[in-house]
Amino acid sequence: MRKLISDFFQNHPTIEVVGSARNGKDALVKIEQLRPDVVTMDVEMPVMNGLEAVKQIMDTQPVPIVMLSSTTQQGAENTLIAMENGAVDFIAKPSGTISLDLHKIQEELVQKIEQAVNVPVRNLRKMSTSYPSRTTAMPLTPKSRTPQAPILPVRKPVAPQPVVTNHTAQKWSRTSKKIIVIGTSTGGPRALQDVITKIPASVQAPILIVQHMPAGFTKSLANRLNQLSAIHVKEAEHGDILQNGTAYIAPGGYHLKLRKVGMSFGIVLDNEEPPKSGHRPSVDIMFESVSQYADFDKVAVIMTGMGHDGAQGLKALKKSGTVMAIAESQNTCIVYGMPKAAVETQLVDEIADVDNIAQTIMKYVP
Structure with missing residues (x-):
């Protein structure tokens, strides 16, 4: 699965895969080392599942995360929890936990990664939740990026939006x-x-x-x-x-x-x-x-x-x-x-x- 997803970005003009992880715990270490701009994350992983990994990532080194999820009822429920915990979006796997036909969702996944790069992380973090977790991470980064300082969990003050009125x-x-x-x-x-x-x-x-x-x-x-x-x-x-x-x-x-x-x-x-x-x-x-x-x-x-x-x-x-x-x-x-x-x-x-x-x-x- 990690190899298939990595291959999707081999010839991408602005995104490169900087690493892959076998489980959520490994992902936390890799993200700290590699400082990616986007992460893809499976819900179902050994050692530390994707739900717990998302929570810890958003607490310690927030980054846009796109989930891969099975379409089972449990998979759908877990995906919603992951999004409550800070994941930006998700992709439904075409055929279950191990989907070797991932090419069917290649275009959608690439598009969602491209979108996720521009998501303001402060908005992903604004809803802190305490719902219990119920249950392969792959960091991605645009090429030629410059290192970024960690984003603190403080929502920046913003100017009030004007009200558009048509009476x-x-x-x-x-x-x-x-x-x-x-x-x-x-x-x-x-x-x-x-x-x-x-x-x-x-x-x-x-x-x-x-x-x-x-x-x-x-x-x-x-x-x-x-x-x-x-x-x-x-x-x-x-x-x-x-x-x-x-x-x-x-x-x-x-x-x-x-x-x-x-x-x-x-x-x-x-x-x-x-x-x-x-x-x-x-x-x-x-x-x-x-x-x-x-x-x-x-x-x-x-x-x-x-x-x-x-x-x-x-x-x-x-x-x-x-x-x-x-x-x-x-x-x-x-x-x-x-x-x-x-x-x-x-x-x-x-x-x-x-x-x-x-x-x-x-x-x-x-």
Whole structure:
């Protein structure tokens, strides 16, 4: 496995493999010696597993870590814990613990390593967790890099983000029917945990969530958030009738849409419409589906993620109804891609650090 992954970067113009490690304990030693800019980490390793290794790395010498994970239920749960502990992203192995067909994910892995190089480590460390670990590290570094001083676990002060306003607040009514729609990608599981766990059970709106994740991981994400939250969180199922105080997470591999069922609304899961901008589920498609209904005002939230998914859907929402749009600030994003694209539409009403997004949502929902 380590040899296969190393080979992916043999001819890469800006990244070289500076070392490999047999287990988490070995990885800690190698990272201290080699000071890599990015690390790939398997969850399942002898001596010290990937979950414990991630915690210790982020405590002592923080660096962006991309996990490799099996798609089993236990593998998915462990991946979420690793991300809570500071890992920036993950790749699902194509065929179990020992996946000799890793070439199937080569392009995705290389792309995620390239992205991880630019992730601000201070944002990876900001959520300290104390969840217990339940259970092959390979440091990577851009070529010709200059040595960097260790990053201290102190979040730097940042200037407040300006609020973008398009006067939606002037016509907003707290008494009308509401729906909350959230889109996120890289860094999203931790951002969702920060937001969803702060929403009260009494919230008078259903919540629809698109998190870019492969099949097999969204159910574990929903279950984990449900355990930690006052509201009910579930992986969306075809035909679910929307209920206030419930969050529905689109399953990996399915677009999430709405249809009217009498006086209520039901969820439609669609795996036939192709991915949009490489994503299924797609934030754009969820937003566009919700935009068709004038039965409720919408609170649309776009958080950390690579790319521009959600920006086009935001335009559809704003064109067809009353919408309060919230974007996560660059201060706290793991990747300031999707929120940046949303802000550039000039349709965002509020920009908030992830710590304050739940509070911002609740300003507009009874």
